[in-house]
Amino acid sequence: MKLLKLVVFILISGNLFSQIGGTTSFPSLNNSYSARSTAFGGNFISIKDADVSLAISNPSLLNEQMHKQIGFSHQIQTGGVNSGMLCSAKNLTKIPGFASLSLRYVDYGKMKETLENGTVVGEFSPADFIISTGYGRKIKERLSIGFQASLLYSQYASYYSFGLGVDFAATYENKEKQTLFTLLVKNVGSQFKGFVSNSNTMFSAEIQMAFSHKLAHAPIRFSYLAHHLNYWDISYKNQSNTGKIDPLTGDSIKVVNANTLQKIAHHFTPQLEFLLSKNLHFRMAFDYHRREEYKLVNRPAMAGFSFGLGMYFKRFSLDYGVKIYSAAGYLNGITLTTNPANWKKTAN
DSSP, rough: HHHHHHHHHHHHHHHTTTTSSSBBBOOGGSOOOOOHHTTTOOEEEEEEEOOOHHHOOOGGOGGGGTTTTTTEEEEETTTEEEEEEEEEEEEEESSEEEEEEEEEEEEEEEEEEEEOOOEEEEEEOOOEEEEEEEEEEESSSSSSEEEEEEEEEEETTTTTEEEEEEEEEEEEEEETTEEEEEEEEEEEEEEESSSTTTTTOBBEHHHHHHHEEEEESSSSSEEEOOOTTTTTTTOOOGGGGTTTTTTTTBBBBOOOOOHHHHHTTTOOOOOEEESSSSEEEEEEEEOHHHHHHHBTTOOOOTTTEEEEEEEEEEEEEEEEEEEEETTTTTEEEEEEEEOOOHHHHHHO
């Protein structure tokens, strides 16, 4: 816990007034690889059940229900970008706690390789890979902790990069009141081999907090995620418009800055789940930050919203999620989770 407090202090003191985006390496660390997380806006870290894919986002969620569970995920994004994940978890026998192992990848499709003058000399397929191992355990009846280490590799044509990152997490769960609170410090790390010499950069480290509660007399569970807490202002400012003149009106283009309430709203994602039955759950979330970043000015539509379904069967579960960036693009994801032992029992 002392180490976790130190990491939190360093992140807050170093990034309190910073903006995010464009200054760090391996942004694929922030992708949503679980369809369930996609349905909740891309970040979901506040439920402790048998879904092993959630433990990859928050290692303190590792628990006995995830023993020998295997998860397969695939995500399809606008522009031909594909991503996916294979993950599993296991109860440890020689030491108390639980371990996880995962492989995540992003395939950016085929791109043309050109010279400086625009001459096409071939094609290449850029990709990112993340191999992670995590550990979690209870230290008290209601308190769990966890950490995860990730080795990252990127290959873009003849250029490649390696990096190492770690996540730290703590979760408090009150089963009687069906309430959970969690703190996550993620992506603490850096490249140790950049694409070019002397180009090593830090990852986009982030502090998240989340709270969830299942209503006692209604099939509804709500969650609130607070993200990028180590940054104050994460709103986008298009500084390239400074000093420019609107060609139609002749007026100078004003750079509009977010007010205090808007800056606060950028940090929060409300998430809602309707437990329609034991076998069917409906999910939705609204991410104000993503809406403001991606919406088309004249057609904001459903930008920032996300939806999904969870379907639970005897031998496996199936999750679907869709995350809307703007009227021009969205992300679809599907996750299959199962335990091979369930199939063996059926065969016997």
